[in-house]
Amino acid sequence: MxxxxxxxxxxxxxxxxxxxxxxxxxxxxxxxxxxxxxxxxxxxxxxxxxxxxxxxxxxxxxxxxxxxxxxxxxxxxxxxxxxxxxxxxxxxxxxxxxxxxxxxxxxxxxxxxxxxxxxxxxxxxxxxxxWTVGGLDHERFTMRFPFSWRKNRYLFDRFVEFQRKIGYRRRVPKGVxxxxxxxxxxxxxxxxxxxxxxxxRTRYDAYFRxxxxxxxxxxxxxxxxxxxxxxxxxxxxxxxxxxxxxxxxxxxxxxxxxxxxxxxxxxxxxxxxxxxxxxxxxxxxxxxxxxxxxxxxxxxxxxxxxxxxRGRAGLYMQSRYPNPGWENGVTAAKYSVFQGFSELFQDFEAWLARATGAQVHGHLFAPERAEFAGGQTIINGALPDTALLRDANPRAFLTNLLWNTRGERQCFQFGPRDNVKINRQIAEDPNAQVSVITGAWAVPLFKSNANFADIRAEAAALQKIESKMLDELRSPYSKARIRIWTMAEFIESPMEPLQVIIDEIGHKSLRRLAEAPLMEDLTGFGQFLQNLKNQGMHPYLMGDFPVDPIPKLHGARPRKPYLVKK
Amino acid sequence: MANRTDRIAPSDILLFSTQRNEGVRLPYFLQYYRDMGVNHFFFVDNDSTDGSLDYLARQDDVSVWTTRASYKRARFGVDWLNWLQMRYAHGHWTLVVDPDELFLYPFCDTRPLRALTDWLDASSIKSFSAMLLDMYPKGRIDAEPYRPGQNPIEIASWFDAGNYTIKKNPKFGNLWIQGGPRARMFFADQPERAPALNKIPLVKWDRRYAYVSSTHNLLPRGLNLVYDEWGGEKASGVLLHTKFLDTFSIKAQEELERKQHYAGSKEYLAYAAGIRDNPDLWCKWSEKYINWRQLEILGLMSKGNWA
Missing domain, CATH: 3.90.550 (Spore Coat Polysaccharide Biosynthesis Protein SpsA; Chain A)
Structure with a gap:
């Protein structure tokens, strides 16, 4: 045999x-x-x-x-x-x-x-x-196919459509x-x-033919x-x-x-x-x-x-350039965007890096240059900090950064002073974790030594930009994890939101935060806002600050920047 | 000068190139592509003075034409090659590369080029993209002289892994890729002028096809759709661009004087300026070339569904 x-x-x-x-x-x-x-x-x-x-x-x-x-x-x-x-x-x-x-x-x-x-x-x-090709499974037994799929695809498809439309069905031989x-x-x-x-057999053959x-x-x-x-x-x-x-x-x-x-x-x-x-x-x-x-x-x-x-998530290259919505991941990895934090806290970036072990950049989209972590002028993948190159295609800049650094959590600062064209893309990216303290851009202005007329103009411009950014974040198309606080809300009890954000970054210790970032001294900030109002500008994004004294500041050490304790 | 096209068999893989005074590169270039499985070479020699024309004419598998006409007027050589391709390449897989470009494709270390073209045929794919990847040495460009026959990657072994940007060209449907060391060093103040890196060098040629500008894009437009738009990856390769050897400074100067290059030779003007200031393209984040698999992992090329 x-x-x-x-x-x-x-x-x-x-x-x-x-x-x-x-x-x-x-x-x-x-x-x-x-x-x-x-x-x-x-x-x-x-x-x-x-x-x-x-x-x-x-x-x-x-x-x-x-x-x-x-x-x-x-x-x-x-x-x-x-x-x-x-x-x-x-x-x-x-x-x-x-x-x-x-x-x-x-x-x-x-x-x-x-x-x-x-x-x-x-x-x-x-x-x-x-595993049927062309989506024809049962229909291949009930239709007729006089046109070649390989050579005459158009007619093949039209004829299938036609048969579907008129409801044509061949009879399958009995018992088969x-x-x-x-x-x-x-x-x-x-x-x-x-x-x-x-x-x-002749009957079967005639059918299967x-x-x-x-x-x-x-x-x-x-x-x-x-x-x-x-x-x-x-x-x-x-x-x-x-x-x-x-x-x-x-x-x-x-x-x-x-x-x-x-x-x-x-x-x-x-x-x-x-x-x-x-x-x-x-x-x-x-x-x-x-x-x-x-x-x-x-x-x-x-x-x-x-x-x-499906390809590799977050990769854009010569043979993978997905249409919007078809990326299987707009970016390569999860990342966190902080708006207003480095303005409100002194040395926020270093603190965040210590608390999470992530790579924490400054304002990546700052008008002067991309402020890479550690003051580097060029980063993974030979991505340079040049503002012009970045702004020629901010989206590619962000996707490149995240692709190049896969395996290491990325955090960066963002705000209305930056190139905000990227804001919408961040909002629509499920990988983004966006935390915003609205109105915090006013703190550097408050601290600055500029003429008040200039401050007023700058404040008005920044508030307008941030307001538009917030609209984008709150749009129904947003897919990012987004948290927004007014500045007044945030300083009411800063530790809880910080803890939540840090936990979500999901790094190492399950311990509660031991060390808190140092908040800027806000004495007189309420008066500063009042002055803006008196100049006819209406600052509202930071929430309600009484003119004096500013809320929740302890009277004991009013001059010193204070440490938030749990 | 030398027409050996009668030796071409119907299934041969053909290579087309223009060259001018590239004599020092040619021995390695020819060897590299012969080993890959290219059967016949076509060269258009643009008025060489370094003996490279004679060298080419002596090769058994090379046909070479010569012209003294303007490179620029011939749309940077495209017209010459289009004409030759129309005449000789119909029905053949053709590779169009410059003498400083080394083609890489998935599995190129274990499978000959014919394995790729057979697979492309079986998959009904007519064009295959390979992005230009600028290679550079560590240190000054002219630090180590290049010897004829030497693998240029031994000297220019570094590249930028992740600073490329892509836009779609609505007119021809091709992607427009910019970036790399040239954008970073020479075009940081005018990014939109940075040279295009997208290339489609491997095509199953038909006499109705034509390259439009260099090998960046083709007509008909369908040939430019070498990328997937629904999240997947098509197979693609890389052209290692070994322009930045010690031969470069001389070349840049010469090209500047001839004014035969794209957009008023802006590129070469920028180089000349850049080269004077800081000839080191290397940076801390430069990647050292190992093999095609490394480039695949970095996302510069893809196996697609070829396994």
């Missing part, structure tokens, strides 16, 4: 010959179908080249365009030829010219001999398969439940002959009628990409294939010399005797599909 190989070939005939000889050397007869699109001359040369091997036969040629009936017809003819000419054959294995046996053929023979009644064919009902699965199967003589010699991609459903469906023991998996290792094309194996996959424990792999690049050499020459290819287990390979190819369909 042995295994017969039916081989469908359309290119790389030399490789097909190599593999066919390999099968026959181990005692497996081979029937080859060569696509009719191969020229007569080439075909005859090929037949001639293997004429020294009596166990290699050639079946009637059909034109095998992808997704059409030709492939099924070819498999039928070749299988019939196999069953008729080699009565010893118990299992027929359908393979392509680019399949490569990985384990010694004898192991496959033994494996199948131990399972004489098992049909290995992946076969699932249409409702249960996730459509199943689908990998086209590479291994069936027993019993099952295969039952399918091929079925008195109803107009099903789309019948090679994935003809045997998969009909074997369900006759087989006593279907094992719904393919013995051929075959990985598909997101478009339903098979992944190709190259020389550098050698170790991976060795460890795959599979009997046959497809598809192999015809020029993968090392693979053909390694697997076809010596029988001690050192594959262990185990159940086939392609799991190891799965990961690598699943990752490739993921990279092609």
């Amino acid at each position: 042995s295994v017969g190989i039916v081989m469908l070939v359309h290119t790389a005939l030399g490789r097909a010959e190599q593999v066919a000889r390999h099968w026959t050397r181990a005692g497996c007869p081979v029937v080859i179908h060569v696509d009719k699109s191969v020229s007569r001359k080439v075909y005859e040369g090929f037949v001639q080249s293997v004429s020294d091997v009596p166990e290699i036969l050639f079946s009637r040629r059909h034109r095998c365009e992808w997704g059409t009936w030709g492939l099924v017809a070819a498999s039928q003819d070749a299988s019939e030829m196999m069953l008729a000419n080699f009565p010893d054959v118990r299992h027929v294995y359908l393979a392509s010219g680019s399949c490569l046996p990985l384990r010694p053929v004898q192991e496959l023979i033994d494996y199948l001999a131990d399972r004489p009644r098992t049909d290995f064919i992946e076969s699932a009902t249409t409702a249960d398969v996730p 439940v459509p199943h689908m699965g990998s086209q590479w199967w291994c069936l027993t003589r019993q099952t295969l002959s039952a399918i091929l010699q079925d008195p109803e 107009h099903v789309w991609i019948p090679d994935e459903s003809y045997f998969q469906t009909l074997s369900r009628l006759y087989s006593t023991n279907i094992e719904s998996r393919s013995l051929t290792l075959s990985k598909f990409d997101f478009q339903g094309k098979p992944h190709i194996f190259y020389d550098d996959h050698l170790q991976l294939l060795r460890r795959s424990d599979c009997f046959v792999a497809r598809k192999i690049w015809p020029h993968a010399e090392r693979l053909y050499q390694a697997f076809l020459t010596d029988p001690d290819g050192a594959m262990s005797r185990q159940e086939p287990n392609p799991g190891k390979i799965d990961r690598i190819f699943a990752k490739a599909v993921d990279r092609r369909t």
